[in-house]
Amino acid sequence: MNDRSSLPALAGYLRDDGRKGIRNVVVVIYTVECAHHVARLVVNTFHGQPVHLIGFPGCYPNDYADRMMKRLATHPNVGAALIVALGCESFNRRGLEETVAASGRPVHTITIQENRGTRTSVADGVEWVRWALESLAAQPRVPMRLDELVVATICGGSDSTSGITANPAVGVAFDRLVGAGATCIFEETGELVGCEFHMKRRAATPELGDAIVRCVDKAARYYTVLGHGSFAPGNADGGLTTQEEKSLGAYAKSGASPIAGILKPGDQPATGGLYLLDVVPDGEVRFGFPNISDNAEIVELLSCGAHITLFTTGRGSVVGSAIAPVIKVCANPATYERLAEDMDVNAGRILSGQASLQQVGDEIVDLVARVANGEETCSEALGHQEFILTYKQFDASGPAVPGCHPLKAA
Structure with missing residues (x-):
């Protein structure tokens, strides 16, 4: 049954690839379990706000996990991404960052081993997410079919x-x-x-x-x-x-x-x-x-x-x-x-x-x-x-x- 006329008009957030999202989430991504805690502390700072934690716990590389994370970080409901890495894991964080950047979304990577540890990494992550939220708040919704x-x-x-x-x-x-x-x-x-x-x-x-x-x-x-x-x-x-x-x-x-x-x-x-x-x-x-x-x-x-x-x-x-x-x-x-x-x-x-x-x-x-x-x-x-x-x-x-x-x- 084709009943488009009986359904309400929709509105979404337009992405560079032409898709539209129904949410405008900032994802905080840990690239190994060893970075999970730091990423979670960043997310916990924004309780009740559209900041979501996702990640891959494994240290060894896996094509499936790499493909999945690239798709998720550029999901139409995602507006920006913070990547939190430990530094010595095998996950290709640079490849993920390049994929997100190419999609037109703001993206930033924090590498804990290069960033003086937990406290500094959390503080830097919170600062960047706060900026991302302010940026996304100005994005208008557009008609969506x-x-x-x-x-x-x-x-x-x-x-x-x-x-x-x-x-x-x-x-x-x-x-x-x-x-x-x-x-x-x-x-x-x-x-x-x-x-x-x-x-x-x-x-x-x-x-x-x-x-x-x-x-x-x-x-x-x-x-x-x-x-x-x-x-x-x-x-x-x-x-x-x-x-x-x-x-x-x-x-x-x-x-x-x-x-x-x-x-x-x-x-x-x-x-x-x-x-x-x-x-x-x-x-x-x-x-x-x-x-x-x-x-x-x-x-x-x-x-x-x-x-x-x-x-x-x-x-x-x-x-x-x-x-x-x-x-x-x-x-x-x-x-x-x-x-x-x-x-x-x-x-x-x-x-x-x-x-x-x-x-x-x-x-x-x-x-x-x-x-x-x-x-x-x-x-x-x-x-x-x-x-x-x-x-x-x-x-x-x-x-x-x-x-x-x-x-x-x-």
Whole structure:
């Protein structure tokens, strides 16, 4: 359904690459765990202001982490970046600084070993961030079209209500957003085992359909080697009985629109439409579990340009995210009652007959527009800025990924 006229006008911050952000965040980036404390002290000085902490804990280099950090530091919601390095780590801080500078954003690097240690580095970082905030405060918002918006979805803490309330309600919202020209991204292949042929039938081309099946097969092999699927004790405690049942519930978030392409972390959708994000590493199994928490998945969605993430939960999750707002869609009415301050949408009303799937889906779309225009989500109001980035390996995207701009290695 194409209903652009029924949605409110949006406004965003124009970036040099033509994309527009719905937030104007200063990111403070640590390039190794040894610089984490200094970076956090800088951020803590600006409590309640749009200054967010992100970083990579590892000392050894990793192409995936390098690509991810470059994408995140130039995310449309980011207006400026402070890089905090220790000095002897292997992360390519100069390459990151050059990428951010080339994007037209203010950027500054502090190297602790060259800057007389902790106290001086914190003081210098605070001074620069204060300047960056003043600079960004003068930046006007400009008109933004819905087809410039990227909306992602994940599920976490799923239970027996997730697949019949929150997840299909997000599917309704996705169909409406895609129909209005927006870009929507769902994931992850490890939670879609058994649904690959449903997705294949919705693929834009036969080649893409085959690629989707291969992605899910890869995920199934990966989890088989690990000896543990994407099914947690909390899922069972919440009434889910099998991986297949959980997969069908997760699949419901994607709605019914045609699938336009497959993304890998850091790929940028070139056009609007619905995309599947493959988060399971390529090659041999050597990095452990594909994502060690829901926030790792949110980060990968952000790396693909997501302005907003729709997070469905039945058991309840209170996490948010650095850089981009998270909208919590609660599946279980009892959970919503306990955690109302952390939840944005009560999809559990569907169970009691107080609302239909269509009504909740429309409510989600309306909230997406309001959040895009500056309204805070619950997680933002509570100060949640969770972030995690680990080691992975992905091959370059191939011809079966139409309409995407893969990020080439620096």
